[in-house]
Amino acid sequence: MRGLIEKDIRLLLQRKKAMALLAAMAVFLSVGMDDSFVTSYLSMVGMVLAVSTISYDEFDNGHPFMFTLPISRKGYAAEKLLFGSGCIILCWLCGVVIQCIVSTITGKGLDFASFLSGAFIYLAVFLIMLSVLVPVELYFGMEKARVAMVVIFGGCFAAGMLGPKLANALKLDITPVVENLKRLPKGGLIGGGVTLTLAIMALSCLIAIRVMEKKEF
Amino acid sequence: MIKMNELTKVYKDFDLNISMEIAPGSVVGLIGKNGAGKSTTIKAILGLIRPTSGKIEVLGKDPMDFSAKDREEIGACLADSGFSRMFYVKDVIAVLKKMYKDFDEEFFRARCKEQGLPLDKAIGDFSTGMKAKLRVLTAISHKAKLLILDEPTSGLDVMARNDILDMLRAYMAEDEERSMLISSHISTDLEGLCDEIYMISNGRLVLHEDTDILLGxxxxxxxxxxxxxxxxxxxxxxxxxxxxxxxxxxxxxxxxxxxxxxxxxxxxxxxxxxxxxxxxxxxxxxxxxxx
Structure with a gap:
């Protein structure tokens, strides 16, 4: 695991200039955008960078050699999720710090409690997205995964757009459900969110391990 | 070290059926035409593909069940696969240090210097010979008991081939319990290196003989x-x-x-x-x- 993490860090460091440019953009954009932008933007960058290491591993037929090194298929799948989560959390933290500094410097003020609760929601969303992307990328490989991701996220978008219309057509009123959720104590909501995110990540890890165990190189 | 009994791997357009045994301390060559099944055999030994039937044991275990620790005992070199082309040799050293408990950094650096492999040049910019030397060096730098080498000298000039064969000979001479399986279609490389030769054709074993007997x-x-x-x-x-x-x-x-x-x-x-x-x-x- 340590070796894999070292490899992934070094792969990302090969793109230092691109990473510096993305960070500079984050600072620049944070001035004009709303409070949650930098956190979500940098979390997404962290997720994309982490997932890109799977493509780098596969590039130039690298997988066969890599699996002759002292790593297990299970360890590889788990490392990708662990490394991805680490990248997202690190970038998310940078986003939070940048937003706090920029808000202080520009003097536009920051409702810290509201900002932080929004930031945590983004963190959970990107961890869940990572949980979807890692098994998909491992299963489909570098090329086909792009198509699969368009289908998955396009499907989610379509479901988001069509869901309310479908509910209306079926005369389903989801307002009471939303209202009940709002009435739940904050601690319960946070606990539920954390549990749901961790459960999805655990499920993703199991699927990714299964995918790797079935793979041949 | 390796026992393969009626191992089969069936693909749509090719099937392998082979039995083989490699004893501790032996150097075994695997020869055959392109597409004969050499790489498939090596992939089965390394646990990179799942056999369709038959039995395979490498260091007493099914390679598909290898743990990370088991893999430390094996040094592998594949013909068309290696570290990322974006990596520098210094990155390779850092990764191998974390991967292998017995990685000999001093040996690795010394051989790199001796073989003219710069530490601060991307692998993608290496010549074919330099890449091949790096792959072999990676395989022999962590005191592996078993070396599995797929076409380590393919596409190289005579000097580069000789350098690689010398490194392998020196490695094997250090410990007589070490074993090596090497595939190649350059027979002269194997004549001077191997104790036994397995010849395969169309996925079948057609000859198994001691090199001395073959030549004598x-x-x-x-x-x-x-x-x-x-x-x-x-x-x-x-x-x-x-x-x-x-x-x-x-x-x-x-x-x-x-x-x-x-x-x-x-x-x-x-x-x-x-x-x-x-x-x-x-x-x-x-x-x-x-x-």
Missing amino acids: KYGIIKLSEEEYAKLDKNYIVSAKKQPYGYDCLTNEKAFYMENYPTTAIENSNIDSIIILMLGGEHTDVKEESRS
């Missing part, structure tokens, strides 16, 4: 049609029709030298054995003997 007892008999008709074919392994008659591969050169003193008999080498056993049209010697 095997020979090529050149015969006219009439001489061939009268020949005792009990020790003829393979015969190939030629414009002047037949070339016959025998595994008892001495027998024919003694009993057919006027016949032209040449010493064989692995190339000539491959050509006679695998190349061109063959005569079914056993069938002819029976009739």
Whole structure:
């Protein structure tokens, strides 16, 4: 695991200039955008960078050699999720710090409690997205995964757009459900969110391990 | 070290069926034409593919069940796969240090210097020979008990090949319990290195012999049609029709030298054995003997 993490860090460091440019953009954009932008933007960058290491591993037929090194298929799948989560959390933290500094410097003020609760929601969303992307990328490989991701996220978008219309057509009123959720104590909501995110990540890890165990190189 | 019993791997357009055994301390060569199944055999040994049937044990375990620790005992080099082309040798060192408990950094750096592998140049900018040397160095830098090398000298000039073979010889000489399986289609590399040779064709084992016997007892008999008709074919392994008659591969050169003193008999080498056993049209010697 340590070796894999070292490899992934070094792969990302090969793109230092691109990473510096993305960070500079984050600072620049944070001035004009709303409070949650930098956190979500940098979390997404962290997720994309982490997932890109799977493509780098596969590039130039690298997988066969890599699996002759002292790593297990299970360890590889788990490392990708662990490394991805680490990248997202690190970038998310940078986003939070940048937003706090920029808000202080520009003097536009920051409702810290509201900002932080929004930031945590983004963190959970990107961890869940990572949980979807890692098994998909491992299963489909570098090329086909792009198509699969368009289908998955396009499907989610379509479901988001069509869901309310479908509910209306079926005369389903989801307002009471939303209202009940709002009435739940904050601690319960946070606990539920954390549990749901961790459960999805655990499920993703199991699927990714299964995918790797079935793979041949 | 390695035991393969009736191991099969079935693909849509190719199937492998092979048995093989590699004892501790032996250096075994795997030869055959392109597409014969050498790389598939090596991938099965390394646990990169799942056999369709049969049994395989490497260091006492099924390679598909290898843990990370088990893999530390094996040094592998694949013909068309290696570290990311974006990596520098110094990145490779850092990764190997974290991967292998017994990684010998001093040895690795010294060999890099000796072989002209710069630490601060991207692998993507290396020549074919430099990449091959780096792959072999990676395999031999962590005191592995078993080396599995797939075409480590393919596409290299004679000097680079010699450097790699020297590194392998030195590595094997350090510990007599170490074993090595090396595949190659450059037979001269194997003649000077291997104790035994396995020859495969179309996914099947066609010959398994000690290298000394192949080079000492095997020979090529050149015969006219009439001489061939009268020949005792009990020790003829393979015969190939030629414009002047037949070339016959025998595994008892001495027998024919003694009993057919006027016949032209040449010493064989692995190339000539491959050509006679695998190349061109063959005569079914056993069938002819029976009739």
